[in-house]
Amino acid sequence: MPDPDPPIHRLEEQPPVNDVVLPLEGVRVVEVAQVLAAPYVASLLGDLGADVVKVERPEGDLIRPTDALLRAGGSAYFASANRNKRYLTVDLKDPVDRRRLNREIAECDVLVTNGRPGAVHRAGLDYEAVRALRPDVVYCLVTAFGESGPRCEEPGMDLTAQALAGLMGTTGEPDGPPAKTSSPVGDYSAALFAVQGVLAALYRRTRTGQGAKVGVNLLDASLAMLGNYVPQVSVTGVDLARVGSGHQQLVPYQAFPDAHGEYFVVACLTQKFWELLCTAIDRPEWRRDTRFLTNTDRRNHRALLVGELTALFATRPRAEWIALLGARGVPTCEVNSLTQALEDPQVRHNGIVVQTPPDDVHGVYRFIGNPLLLDDERLPVRSTAQPLAPLPRSALQTGAG
Missing domain, CATH: 3.30.1540.10 (formyl-coa transferase, domain 3)
Structure with a gap:
């Protein structure tokens, strides 16, 4: 019989990568992105076996200093979206660094980037510029609001996407203010849609040799999370009111307090x-x-x-x-708190929580592994988030520069 209370899965207990045939082995991914949605796309591709190189500016990803919970220039926020990657520091304004990056792009199968369309174009990371280096590339661009339209050049993030999409407006107590979901569902849902698009494009390329441009934005992804309510509103003409932990369409379907307020x-x-x-x-x-x-x-x-x-x-x-x-x-x-959820018997049984081994880089912490099971096995975590440092020259493509 299975252990009714198995221990938290430890990273050193993950099966060696050589013992697991991962579906994206041999696929090379270059990520020139930061914060959460696009880096999480690359991380999920890395989970599936892709060789991912994360390209960061010299000062690092914007969320590296978000908190001081991990040592060596990392944050818990950063670690959540940056496993199974190698790291390359590139100053896009430096001609030598740029040539190195261009060589990486020319040899990659997938390029993942994010940002406002104008900034992506000025950085020379738009689809046409990347396709000039690798004609059959699968190019994935994650934006806040889309590549065109009245808001396309506005700064955007999960909070603004949730606000515009109606997530905040339909979340919270009836007599209270609108509330953001505790999870950045705009970021995560956009990442999941983007990975779906990348995988579909890679599959098509194996049959046709044709590359693709995959585009996803946080606003559309957030609105898609409300898809079950759109037909209702369109038929009734009545907007959704906040119902706390209740469900807009089902009653009773919510949380209730007991005699002790739990x-x-x-x-x-x-x-x-x-x-x-x-x-x-x-x-x-x-x-x-x-x-x-x-x-x-x-x-x-x-x-x-x-x-x-x-x-x-x-x-x-x-x-x-x-x-x-x-x-x-x-x-x-x-209704569990997050701490209680991490200790829930079913969660522990599932092995979704992974604990890093002790080291001198980030210390010990837990993170959530990939929820996907492949042939009834969890995908191995081959590496966690690493400090910001240039890759050794031997790890770069050879050539002048």
């Missing part, structure tokens, strides 16, 4: 789960109450029903409610 969730996704809930909490009459008969009825009487449930659930500890509801088949669980 939260747990009740998720009645279907009518069956609603009826099971009525039985579990000894409210069989609610199954016949015309105010609560269907999900539409329950949504129309959200305040009344949620008020009744809130009062009821405040009478006992959440462990009792979870046991009672779970035994009846009602979807429920505790």
Whole structure:
């Protein structure tokens, strides 16, 4: 039987890369990007076996100094998006450095970059300039708002994308201010869409020899996260109101506080789960109450029903409610803090949390590995984020410069 409480997966326990056939082995990626979305694209490609060279300006990625939690010129924020890479320091204004970078680009399969379109063009990293160096390149550009349009040259980031896309406007308590999601979902969703595009372009290139330009922006990716609500709004003409931890379309489907103010969730996704809930909490009459008969009825009487449930659930500890509801088949669980989530038995069993070995560079820290399983195995982490330093000349392409 599996260990019911396995230890946190340690980096030194990752299978050696030579023992694993990774799908992108032999693919070379050059990343000229910073902050989160585009570097995470390159990191995910590195997870899949690509040889990734991260190109940084002499002062380093903007998020290297975001916090002082890791030693040697790194931050916890930076480490989250920069595993499985080599590092190259390049001053784009220096002719020698630029020739070195151009040689790297000429030999790469994928170029990942980000920034405002004008700045990307001035840096000589636009698609036409890169394609002149490598005609069949798969070029991936991540922008904040797109490559054209009224906002394309404005500075943008996850927060502004969440604000414009409606994520903030639909998140938060009904009587409170709009709230950003705790996760930078604009950055991460853009990265996931971009990786999908890169992989599709690489596949097409194997059949046609044709390169591609992959474009993703944070605004579109953030708006895509609200895709389940767009048909509803277009049909009803009614905008979404903030409902706290509740769901815009399903009731009850939210967190409730227990007798001690600790939260747990009740998720009645279907009518069956609603009826099971009525039985579990000894409210069989609610199954016949015309105010609560269907999900539409329950949504129309959200305040009344949620008020009744809130009062009821405040009478006992959440462990009792979870046991009672779970035994009846009602979807429920505790609301964890991040620290509690990292110690959750299922999370530990899954092995998604990786701990670095002790070293003199960044110390010991945990990070989240790639969620993908390949042939029932996790992708190996071959290297973590490294200090800012030029690659040795032997690691660069040979030639004048």
